[in-house]
Amino acid sequence: MKKIILSQIILSFVLINCQEKTTVKPNSKIGVSNNNIAKNNNSKLDFKELKFGSNIEDVLKAIDLTTNDNALDEYNISGDYEEFQFPRNKKLNLSIAGNAISDSDNISLFYLKENKKIWCYEMELINHKDSDKIVSSITKTIGSKPAFVEKNVNTKERPIFLDENGEPKTDHIEETKEVWEDTKNKITYFFINTINHSKNDGKLKIYVLDKLSSKYKEWVSYRSFDMFYNK
Template identity: 35%
Template sequence: MKKLLLLFTIAHFLTSCNGHETKKMDNKIEKIATAKKDTIKINEIHLNSGLDKTLIPFGLNKDDNNNSAYNLNLDYEEFSFSPQQNFKFNDLNIGKIKSLIIYYLKEDNSAFTYELELEDNSNCELLIGEFNKNFGKHLFYQKNENTKEHPIFLDENGEQETRHIIEELIKWDDSQHDISYFVSYKKNLTTNENKLTTIAISNAHKKYAEWIDFRSLSMVFPK
């Protein structure tokens, strides 16, 4: 009888311990789950480091990738942020984005560039202002203007563009983090549309020169 009582006591103790342990684990999981940030500060994306390390400040990991495709024949992969999240640069609320993608190498998971696209977003020029504030004087600036009388662009059909479009091409160097920023901003004054593309590349990464060629940046942003 004493043996049965002892066994019952031990079993009850083990059950209680398991219950407490489960509760502790649940609490840990809950804390991890709530660590995911609603707002992504784009200026806090660190390049030339492992993707996992890059995502940690945002409470994210590879499983949070909004892109499920796999690049079979390429040496890099893409991590895409969900456009449903909130995005900032410094304290500027960027608003709705079209895409934000980090590119990283398969062999060592090192992130070498991120590309941001905004479309029909009223904060495009404010974002350019933040770049100016952060990085100082640009290394390259070019302004192109297309009108019906003086067309310099082609439309989607390969014919002379007749709409009034202003294009700005700007390059900055973030010397503190060894990152080059290439910005293309197009504003269609005829249709009241705009598009901004930012390509930020780590100067210290071995993929730098190859990505410059791949994106034809040396043609658009001559030295």
């Protein structure tokens, strides 16, 4: 009788061990897949390190994107370039000179249709409290001073800006334009930092162009930069 009871105990112990072993494998596989997902989400792109002339497909592939992920649904039929706007529905790890870019910001890459080489990028950073710090971190390795600076102040008493209806704006607005020339890398940076003190919001626009590109002069004119800087 004792032998039968002992045999049943041993059999139960063996069955429990077998069940535990079968549950370990699925858990280990889930752990691996989670690590892979985290690795994909950690793919980074710092625009300050972006090399002009790089292939758009290679740059996007490094952060698990393709040109099919373009947030723009328009195709540039007549032009010789395309714009890729980064999608907001993906968790991307984007930054510029170490400053994180949020999901609400607008970022675009411009590349030639013929060879897919990047020649410009633009971004509109919304309500970044450290906009001056961002500009400083981008330009600190370029030179000691900008090639051009212009500051404009709009008030109710002295309006200089117009709204979408052509009426004078009455808000207290400060706008600073800066142009920096990276002569070593042949890159031109345009910054337009607008702060609306009345509404407590702000917008920093950054335009970065390859000065050696055939598109440089055309884009400076297209963005009306030649109204204040034409070099």
